[in-house]
Amino acid sequence: MRQARAAAVKAPKSLVRMTSIAAILLNVSRRTLIRSLLSTAPRVYSIRRYTERGIQVDSPVPGAQATLEQYTPYGPDGPPNGTKLAIFVDSALKSAVSDPRGPRRQPRGSVDKRPRLPNHAPMPTLRARFDVVVIGAGVAGLWTAARLRAQGWSVALLEARALGSGQTIASQGIIHGGVKYALTGKAGRASAMIAPMPEVWRACLENRPGCEIDLSAAKVLSEHQWIWTAGGVGARLAGAAASKVIRARAERVDADDRPAALRAAPRSVGVHRVPEPVLDPATLVEALSRHVGEHVFLIDESTLEPGIGDGGEAVIEVKDTAGAPVELRASRCVLCAGAGAEAVLARLAGRIEHQTPTMQRRPLHMLLARGDLPDLWAHCVGMSAVPRLTITSQREPDGRAVWYIGGGVAETGVERDEQAQIEAGRAALRDALPWLDTSRLEWSALRIDRAEGRTPDGSRPDEPVVGDAGAFIACWPTKLAFAPAVAREVAARLEHDNVPRRAHEGDALDALQRPGVAPLPWREAGRTWR
Ligand SMILES: Cc1cc2nc3c(=O)[nH]c(=O)nc-3n(C[C@H](O)[C@H](O)[C@H](O)COP(=O)(O)OP(=O)(O)OC[C@H]3O[C@@H](n4cnc5c(N)ncnc54)[C@H](O)[C@@H]3O)c2cc1C
Structure with missing residues (x-):
């Protein structure tokens, strides 16, 4: 000193x-x-x-x-x-x-004058006990932590980056009701499982009496989505096959009621309104974070050591991002770390008798187009079971729109490099919206994996996946829309196992680092636009 x-x-x-x-x-x-x-x-x-x-x-x-x-x-x-x-x-x-970038080489013979951390006495380990430790503050971890707290359990939430920083902030914010999963004309299990979710969310977004959680601070970008058919005869036939489902769950609109981006489309292009709200993921994360209490800590994930204590409880040894060591004990540890769960489960595997749940990744190469565009929240339906394009939009402070583009083009685009993917995006937009001038847009691309519970054939699970491993519970919601279902399932398991509700005890953790909210993908520092 x-x-x-x-x-x-x-x-x-x-x-x-x-x-x-x-x-x-x-x-x-x-x-x-x-x-x-x-x-x-x-x-x-x-x-x-x-x-x-x-x-x-x-x-x-x-x-x-x-x-x-x-x-x-x-x-x-x-x-x-x-x-x-x-x-x-x-x-x-x-x-x-x-x-x-790793250590910088010193020229031969020179003296390394770079400063080094002096040998301080090790920081004392802070010890605390909670009923539940939740790892990962994406939509699943935030919703689960909020629900468990509301039901009386003491909860600590650990995040390695920023709140929502994984798939949640990179999601398109669509609260699916299943129409997208029924484009082949059949409303299968996935479509049926997710059908009730928009209503659960609406109750929360409007803070109706008895709703699970007040999400009135989350911004609803659009109350509904649109579906339109693009391309040639084949696509129209596929649209016709899907239309039975679409007719049951969506309403065909006249030319005058179409959104601005689809108004100039020929009358032969069917446009349907789907009652699925679209949210701004950043304000959703912010709204959820209001319900998780003060025990939310920013940890260095490389130091995280999960284990089981003598009494069968979960033990989490970790350091915060300032290097302060912490040991947390809990009746249950709920792993909501998205893709990060893989590494935690691998570390846990040798330390518990139970088999650990397994996950899969399905990669995407998303596109961002910025410029003078109307707002649009829509699926463009083609011949495949996956929408050709799924577009959501937000406005920048200077008034320009950012279209965030997923769907088929993001799935097939994982094989393309960034430049080729942007070219594919330009072509797909021209093809799907020939009546709109999309020639003067700036483009960017984003690679991200969908992290899900493993299925035998690697396809998307029909529902959330929640797996037990002793005192650890691993969760992958599969969809943002399923986050309330994950939280409900975790709470039901805690009830079933009679996990006691006690106030947290141990050292004060006020000095530990706290996470902020992650930036939306198009506002990330260092993003390049072409
Ligand atoms: C591009 C894209 C678009 C999508 N669009 C939609 C959509 O419109 N509608 C929909 O319903 N679903 C959508 N999804 C799916 C949805 O986003 C995900 O199912 C959901 O966000 C997963 O939430 P999660 O909390 O499980 O994981 P994540 O959101 O990935 O959160 C995991 C969190 O854990 C943290 N973490 C990781 N490892 C550790 C560790 N060791 N210690 C502490 N913290 C850790 C991460 O930093 C992160 O904050 C989309 C997914 C993608 C990729």
Whole structure:
């Protein structure tokens, strides 16, 4: 500590500049900030965001974020989220200890003057006990944590990145009622299982009496979706086969009632309105996070060690992103980590007698088109059982629309590189909406896996998958829309096993790091547009 103070005095310029900037951003006095930095430095911080102005890191002042404008050794894309930095309050303000590019080579014969973390005494392990620890704060983890809390269990929620940062923030936000699964003309099991979900969600979105959770803060982008048929005779025939289901669950609209993007379509193009709401995933995550209480922690997933205690309880040993070690014990650990569940289950496998549930990934290559476009939330139906295109849209603050495009083009596009996928997207849009000028759009692409419970043939499960392994329960909702069903199933298992409801006990965990809300894919730092 003495050394840090001395160094700070020796290098007042950089420290003063950094602290002034940070103090302005944090709205605290510079003296407070310096004192806070000195009392914590050196310390490992987790990058939250890389902007043109600098790096936003977790702040030493609780509840705020600091922007360090002087740290710019990366290219314009910045370092990936979650990269760890050690910020030294001395002449080496710019040092990084966990650089994803690996250690930089020193020229032969030169002395390595890069700063190193001094040997501090190890931080004491914080110990606490909850009824349930939920791992992963996507829609499944958030909804489950909220429901279990509401039913009286004490819950801690652990997140490795930001709230919603996996599939949830990258989802199209459609609360499916099953029409999409009935495009072959048959309403199968998947379609039947998901049919009640829009009504469950609507009750929550409107905060009706008796609803599961108040989601009135989530933004409903559209109360319904559209379906239109594109392409030649084959596609129309497929549309006709699907139309029995569509007729039962959707309403054909006249030309005047069509959405702006489909208004200029010929009359032969059938346009149907489907009562499935479309949500903004960011405000959904934010709305859900209001119900999960204060025990939500940002952890370093590489340190997570799941195990079973002597009494058969779940034991989670982990460090937060500042390196503080924590040991959590719980009657049950609910794993809602999406694709991240694979690694946790692999670590758990050798430590428990039970067979662990298994998962599968189904990759997508999603597209983003930005420009002067009307709003559209729609499936374009072709000959296949999968919509050719599924389009959802949002507005940027400058008024431009972003169309987020999935469906068949995202499934077949996993084999294409980014440039080829963008070309395929342009062609698909021209083909499906020939009456609309889509020639002056900016494009981007995004690879992401759908993480689901494993099925024998690798196809999409018809429903959520919830698997037990001793005190661990692994969940994959399969669809955003099924999140309430996952939470209900987990609560039912806890009830069935008579898991007691007790207040949490143990050390105070207030000092641990907290996650923010993940940015929407088109607002991610470093996204490139072509
Ligand atoms: C492109 C795309 C579009 C989609 N569109 C729709 C749609 O319109 N409608 C619909 O119903 N469904 C849709 N889905 C499916 C839906 O998004 C997912 O089923 C759902 O979001 C899964 O939620 P989850 O909470 O299980 O997982 P995720 O959302 O992936 O959340 C997992 C969380 O766990 C965290 N995590 C991972 N590992 C660890 C660890 N070791 N420790 C702590 N935290 C960890 C992650 O950071 C993440 O925050 C879509 C999926 C994709 C990929």
